[in-house]
Amino acid sequence: MxxxxxxxxxxxxxxxxxxxxxxxxxxxxxxxxxxGKAHYWSRSRNKIWLKGxxxxxxxxxxxxxxxxxxxxxxxxxxxxxxxxxxxYRSCFYRTIDGRVVGEKVFDPHDVY
Amino acid sequence: MxxxxxxxxxxxxxxxxxxxxxxxxxxxxxxxxxxGKAHYWSRSRNKIWLKGxxxxxxxxxxxxxxxxxxxxxxxxxxxxxxxxxxxYRSCFYRTIDGRVVGEKVFDPHDVY
Numbered sequence: 374m375x376x377x378x379x380x381x382x383x384x385x386x387x388x389x390x391x392x393x394x395x396x397x398x399x400x401x402x403x404x405x406x407x408x409g410k411a412h413y414w415s416r417s418r419n420k421i422w423l424k425g426x427x428x429x430x431x432x433x434x435x436x437x438x439x440x441x442x443x444x445x446x447x448x449x450x451x452x453x454x455x456x457x458x459x460x461y462r463s464c465f466y467r468t469i470d471g472r473v474v475g476e477k478v479f480d481p482h483d484v485y
Numbered sequence: 486m487x488x489x490x491x492x493x494x495x496x497x498x499x500x501x502x503x504x505x506x507x508x509x510x511x512x513x514x515x516x517x518x519x520x521g522k523a524h525y526w527s528r529s530r531n532k533i534w535l536k537g538x539x540x541x542x543x544x545x546x547x548x549x550x551x552x553x554x555x556x557x558x559x560x561x562x563x564x565x566x567x568x569x570x571x572x573y574r575s576c577f578y579r580t581i582d583g584r585v586v587g588e589k590v591f592d593p594h595d596v597y
Contacts, residue, residue, distance in 0.1 A: 380492045380506055380557075389501025394492055394557040406581075438586070440576040441569050445492075445506040447577040457553050464552040465559040469518075474550070 378414055379444055383424075383456060386435040386449035392456035393464040395424075397446060402437075409434050411448055428484045430454035455479050490526055491556055495536075495568060498547040498561035504568035505576040507536075509558060514549075521546050523560055540596045542566035567591050 378396040385392055395413035397405070401421055404412040408423075411432035415422040425431030431453050438447040455478040457464040466475025490508040497504060507525035509517070513533055516524040523544035527534040537543030548561040567590040569576040578587025 382494055382503060382506065384503055391494060391496055391503065391559055394494065394552060436586075437581040438577040439579055439581050440506060441571050441573075441578070442576075445576075446581075447503055459553050461553075464554075464557075465550040466553070467551055469549040469551050469558075 378416070379446060381411075381413065381446040381448055383411060383432055383448045383450050383452070385452055387451070390463055391465055392432075392450070392452055392462065395422075402446070405434055405448070406437070411450060424456075425453065428454065428458070430456070430479075430484075432456070454484075458485065460484075490528070491558060493523075493525065493558040493560055495523060495544055495560045495562050495564070497564055499563070502575055503577055504544075504562070504564055504574065507534075514558070517546060517560070518549070523562060536568075537565065540566065540570070542568070542591075542596075544568070566596075570597065572596075 376398045381397045382394050383392045398414045401412040401414045411424045413422050433451040434448055436449040455462045460477050460479045460481045461475040462478045463475050467473055488510045490510055493509045494506050495504045510526045513524040513526050523536045525534050543565050545563040546560055550559040567574045572589050572591045572593045573587040574590045575587050
């Protein structure tokens with residue numbers, strides 16, 4: 374894998390909430406476009422990852438945007454369940470001081 | 486610079502618009518916290534970069550969030566002017582098909 378990975382931000386298309394940041398290679402982007410469901414490149418598992426494949430919490434893609442330099446992607450999505458494996462709706466559920474500001478929407482023990 | 490860079494998303498604290506994605510090292514994060522203005526690490530210039538230092542379009546930081554794995558940052562900011570050097574309010578002003586969906590807020594010739 375010498376292929377370039379670019380960061381992809383998933384944002385709730387309706388509320389504007391930023392849900393997560395993950396990485397895409399060309400194949401992940403192509404599969405996302407083909408299927409309408411967000412696919413990423415997992416840097417830990419070193420493979421393509423369909424978001425929701427184990428949790429059922431798929432991300433239905435409404436629009437894909439690119440930034441000025443074409444080195445970042447913004448996905449406007451409809452999130453089924455929660456984006457975060459911890460059970461929060463967004464992975465950004467804490468401030469840098471550790472204060473919890475996010476909403477818990479499922480119990481990870483029930484899902485994974 | 487062997488230091489880890491982590492992606493930082495800047496989001497309008499009021500409207501929820503995602504404005505840009507840039508990178509931070511520890512020093513950029515510390516300067517952001519000290520000054521209340523977003524600082525990033527410029528990968529092209531290889532130095533700390535105060536967003537707005539040449540344009541005057543500073544980003545006033547209202548809140549800093551971290552993600553579940555602590556390898557991404559979300560800045561809730563008040564954007565002066567526009568975030569994008571092209572004159573758009575957001576760097577994500579185009580869909581992947583090239584359709585312009587963003588709002589132009591300044592003429593870059595007047596600013597840079």
